[in-house]
Amino acid sequence: MGSSANKPELIVNGKRLDGRAFGELRPLKIVAGGLKNAAGSAYLEWGNNKVIAGVYGPKEALPKHTQDPEKAVVKCKYSMAPFSSLEEHNRSGPNRRAIEISKVTREVFEKVILLEDFPGSEIDIYIEVLQSDGGTRAAGITCAAVALAMSGIPMTDLPYATSVGKVGDHMILDLNKIEDNYSDADMPVAIGPRNGEILLLQMDGTLTKQDIKEGMDLIRKAGETISRLQREALRAPYERISNKYKN
């Protein structure tokens, strides 16, 4: 949460700075596929975020000591491109933030992938943030879920993620960078839509129990849209070819 000294007004006349209503998602576009070498891949634009995800495996886990004879191990790497932000150039390479995001993202997918199908193997998930504007971990999870489905790796669910935050008395959905910097609270959440399980939950700032309930409602409602766009993205490449030969 940013300093309150030069905090901008985030809500003006009942609207957010980018004109959105409190519970409104930024425009979201998902494209399945795109990277020929990966077993599965996806590209996503979410507001000004642009994220690409690629999946390799399952393949023999190396080095050997990382193998689990009972199930596959998941390795996940989230990283931000040095040219991804509107501000200054970032040094490339993982920092502490990226390492933590990689870990919580990995745990989302460890829950839904049918790991027991591939003992001794590893599944690699790579998430590259090419352009960032707040909510990149949610964008990365939403994108990686599509990439995993494209790879044919069996999963019990197709997770999605987004975030809520609090500005003044209002809970707002899908925080962009400036809202993320100056809001009173920020809560990224990943959900398995099949039974509504919470797969990722982080929070910092100040929220009441009622705020959290309200926030979860916003997330689930937005989740219907995000899930639908994920499913449409997965069907699109096949329907495009099928339609070519219709009639």
Add this chain to the structure above:
Amino acid sequence: MHPLRQVKGEYVKGMLAKGIREEGRGIFNYRPIKITHSLLPNAEGSAQVEIGNTKVLVGIKLDVATPMPDKPDEGNLMSMAELLPLASPEYESGPPSPDSIELARVVDRGIRAAGVIDLKSLFIEEGKVWSLFIDIYVLNYDGNLFDACTLAAMAALSNTRMPGYEDGKVVREGNLAKLKVNNVVTSCTFAKVGDKMVLDPNGGEEAIMDGRLTIANDENVIRAMQKGLPGSFTEKELEHLIDMSFEKSKELRDIIVNSKSD
């Protein structure tokens, strides 16, 4: 080498010995090339280049920095390349590999030597200059990264907007002037397999090539060269490839010029 690559390589080698490429492509032809400009508005400049299945992305950022002590009136130019692990099953996370360092340095040399950017124009005031970062992201590997990355860097520079510097602050939005680009440099990379030479090697061809030669030139002169791998070239071969690079670079320059989005 993984036995699968070995098996695939032997096939490619056998075909090349007969002068035939896997895709039926001419030995001095490029695969289809596609340039997309300015796809990352947060960066000062950006471009994606596809050559066949090879896909690379370049982002340009400019930051205020102090000049090098020996060149107080010049800005800095820095080029880096990341061989992202999502680009190939053979790439791994970690510190920059020798391959990625060579790639960035060869691209950098061509751009520098051709005077594409006048570093003196990056001077702001006493003790303050612009640092220009060329970050190369390899998204999908299928051979010939050198030519793809030089094209992408050139294209990204051509759409770069100069941030302003006012009252000690960097201004990155609003009506910004374009970075002045003084020259166009491109590179042509040749692979040598046995005694056969081909332009624009794909991943299968690079896996079995004995030698590699990259020639960067502008319309008039050669600006940079880099030979890679142990395989050698004769002087006659070198002369032939220089002629080829001047001929082929016309196509590349046309592609850059015609791809301009704004």
Add this chain to the structure above:
Amino acid sequence: MSRIVVPGELLAEKPLRIENAIIEDDKTYSSVLGVYHEDKTSLIPLEGLWYPRRDDIVIGIVEDARLNSYSVDLNSPYKGIIIAKFVETRLQRGDVVECEVKEIDETKTVVLMRPKVLEGGKVMDIKPSKIPRVIGKANTMIQQIQDGTKSTVMVGMNGRVWARGGNVALATEIILMIGEEAHTKGLTERVKTFLASKKGV
């Protein structure tokens, strides 16, 4: 009726024994991106991995030749192994072999038998889920490709295809096309037209 389903999507409000599906709370859900045929209650993955089964024909590459056994790359998370004493001639590292799956042991190692060395030729890997279309009903597709290109084409259930002789470039193009369009109808007919259009080229 058939439709494209994604992981976690509800297939039926009752428990159904379907491959590639999961059952929870007496409901059936897809675990893959696939085509669900409601009338046949079958779920065919669109992208997919190969799960080894007894009697599967596979194409492997010998990775390591040891005294008692050969380890074989199968383009899959599962390791292949051939017991040396059941093979008449010595195999070499790098040999491309067509084999049958004898069994899958408890460590999910695929025990192979009857290796046949495929000499020379081109090896390509495609998605294993597309292999049935490359073969076609009663081998019609593969026969058509061989007749049209004069190539010898061998297909492994593990997603690996081997081709030699004739017009290998054309055979490759067709196999990749089948990989892209495997879920569509009328594929055999289109391949036939395509081959006819290339005749004499």
